[in-house]
Amino acid sequence: MNERPDIPSLPPEVEAHFRSEAGGDPAAMGEVWTLCAAARPDLAPDPARKRAARAALLAAAAPAPAPSPLAVVAGRLRHAARALTATPQRRWRAAAAFATAALVLGVFLALRPTTYHAPAGETLAVHLPDGSTVELNSASTLRVAGAFSWKERRVALEGEGFFEVTHTDDPFVVETFDAETRVLGTQFNVRARRTDPLAVTRVAVASGKVGVRAKQAPGSRVVLTAGQSAYITASGAVSLPDSVSLTQALAWREGGLAFHDQPLGAIFDEIERRFAIEIVADDAVRARPQSYFKHAPFEAETVLSELTQMSGTRYRPIASGYEVYVP
Amino acid sequence: MQSISEEQFRAWGDGLRRSDRAAYASVFDATYDALFRFAWYITHDREACYDILQDVFAKLWHVRETIDPDRSLKALLYQMVRNYALNHERRKKRHATTSLDAMPVEPSAHQFVEENLDTDALNDQVRRWIAEMPERRRLAFELSRFEGLTHEEIAARMNLAPKTVNNHIVLALQHLRLRLETYRRESESLRT
Numbered sequence: 001m002n003e004r005p006d007i008p009s010l011p012p013e014v015e016a017h018f019r020s021e022a023g024g025d026p027a028a029m030g031e032v033w034t035l036c037a038a039a040r041p042d043l044a045p046d047p048a049r050k051r052a053a054r055a056a057l058l059a060a061a062a063p064a065p066a067p068s069p070l071a072v073v074a075g076r077l078r079h080a081a082r083a084l085t086a087t088p089q090r091r092w093r094a095a096a097a098f099a100t101a102a103l104v105l106g107v108f109l110a111l112r113p114t115t116y117h118a119p120a121g122e123t124l125a126v127h128l129p130d131g132s133t134v135e136l137n138s139a140s141t142l143r144v145a146g147a148f149s150w151k152e153r154r155v156a157l158e159g160e161g162f163f164e165v166t167h168t169d170d171p172f173v174v175e176t177f178d179a180e181t182r183v184l185g186t187q188f189n190v191r192a193r194r195t196d197p198l199a200v201t202r203v204a205v206a207s208g209k210v211g212v213r214a215k216q217a218p219g220s221r222v223v224l225t226a227g228q229s230a231y232i233t234a235s236g237a238v239s240l241p242d243s244v245s246l247t248q249a250l251a252w253r254e255g256g257l258a259f260h261d262q263p264l265g266a267i268f269d270e271i272e273r274r275f276a277i278e279i280v281a282d283d284a285v286r287a288r289p290q291s292y293f294k295h296a297p298f299e300a301e302t303v304l305s306e307l308t309q310m311s312g313t314r315y316r317p318i319a320s321g322y323e324v325y326v327p
Numbered sequence: 328m329q330s331i332s333e334e335q336f337r338a339w340g341d342g343l344r345r346s347d348r349a350a351y352a353s354v355f356d357a358t359y360d361a362l363f364r365f366a367w368y369i370t371h372d373r374e375a376c377y378d379i380l381q382d383v384f385a386k387l388w389h390v391r392e393t394i395d396p397d398r399s400l401k402a403l404l405y406q407m408v409r410n411y412a413l414n415h416e417r418r419k420k421r422h423a424t425t426s427l428d429a430m431p432v433e434p435s436a437h438q439f440v441e442e443n444l445d446t447d448a449l450n451d452q453v454r455r456w457i458a459e460m461p462e463r464r465r466l467a468f469e470l471s472r473f474e475g476l477t478h479e480e481i482a483a484r485m486n487l488a489p490k491t492v493n494n495h496i497v498l499a500l501q502h503l504r505l506r507l508e509t510y511r512r513e514s515e516s517l518r519t
Contacts, residue, residue: 043364045377050359057355124410
């Protein structure tokens with residue numbers, strides 16, 4: 001698998017492009033392609049470091065099956081092993097960097113929130129200082145307070161994210177425009193897109209227990225367990241827990257689409273965010289209810305072609321994306 | 328990594344879910360080099376790649392019980408490397424905005440003139456021309472040119488549509504050709 005044979009000529013799709021393009025010059029492009037062979041980087045990892053990495057990882061992979069307190073110990077071991085495999089030079093550099101960072105950034109960053117943004121067309125994994133991770137869906141923003149782990153761990157979400165929260169004694173709070181979701185350690189999805197047809201916060205729980213509180217009605221709160229979801233109702237209170245299909249609620253993490261009886265507009269919005277394109281359609285089209293499921297990967301056009309066939313509409317490309325209309 | 332079948336990855340995934348360390352070691356041995364190269368194409372920083380892969384494999388063990396059997400383990404590994412590498416890039420940008428290393432190298436006419444007689448120098452130039460491209464375009468091009476991946480494979484690795492991959496590579500080649508033409512003109516004018 002380490003064999004990387006040199007590819008002597010242009011990939012067929014690229015060749016076809018230059019052949020069909022006015023003024024395209026496939027021969028000249030082929031020459032550029034060939035010329036790049038010499039610029040190919042040597043990317044073999046250092047065998048000694050690879051061996052050290054392997055040993056450290058396997059040592060940390062404790063044979064106990066349950067990732068209970070043992071997993072925490074394993075994590076510690078891993079860090080210790082990594083520190084030992086570092087060269088003295090790297091250790092010194094790390095220490096110096098740490099001292100400077102502690103002085104300058106400590107004061108500076110403690111007062112400033114950090115913002116993570118997944119732009120349209122991309123998703124983003126955020127690793128928080130307490131070991132928790134957040135997977136941000138396209139066109140979503142997570143703000144983490146400077147004093148993140150002081151008394152409680154608080155983040156603010158606009159858009160959609162899947163949270164894997166490490167258990168500590170401090171609660172972890174996800175603030176959205178109309179709700180607060182409070183947990184200790186668990187896995188759950190929060191969706192708070194103001195552009196949704198029903199623009200409210202929805203929480204779906206994959207494991208553990210999650211408390212959801214409405215901002216407008218602070219007394220209104222529910223506790224969700226694995227496989228349950230709740231949302232903020234029109235009156236601003238929290239709905240009763242309802243069972244939820246996690247495969248559907250979390251389809252976005254795999255790059256898939258899962259819509260059960262939703263307005264077409266909601267599906268269009270999702271495609272716009274995923275592919276960073278625009279889909280133009282009038283309100284009557286956007287309001288049509290539709291169910292649609294698709295596994296990744298796929299192209300925007302495939303989805304549009306299938307959706308328009310199912311809903312009896314048509315589509316055509318425009319400069320910024322596609323237009324969907326009734327024939 | 329192309330030669331490893333999805334069945335093999337599925338078997339390793341089953342092993343990981345059972346906390347089988349031998350499966351974990353096999354995944355490491357079979358994928359480390361390819362993932363290392365992939366991380367390098369994103370970061371262009373060897374030192375960072377060691378850290379990124381360490382984090383990815385540690386995380387893989389950490390989440391082993393929740394690995395989705397219906398999802399390709401290979402795809403999961405690439406996704407993890409991509410996420411960690413992009414996080415690394417972001418951190419680097421945030422903390423090193425004043426670092427000289429982070430400044431784009433703008434090749435001057437002098438450089439062309441001084442170096443034009445040497446083939447090694449031309450190769451250095453090509454490397455520089457590749458490095459100066461926007462990140463995603465460069466990544467798509469490098470995966471195609473140096474890894475020999477098909478458009479579909481690149482699309483899956485980068486979470487893009489194959490058409491977008493083609494656009495990236497076309498733009499990359501047009502950029503390189505423009506640079507090469509300028510380079511040759513400069514060399515020519517020196518000789519006459």
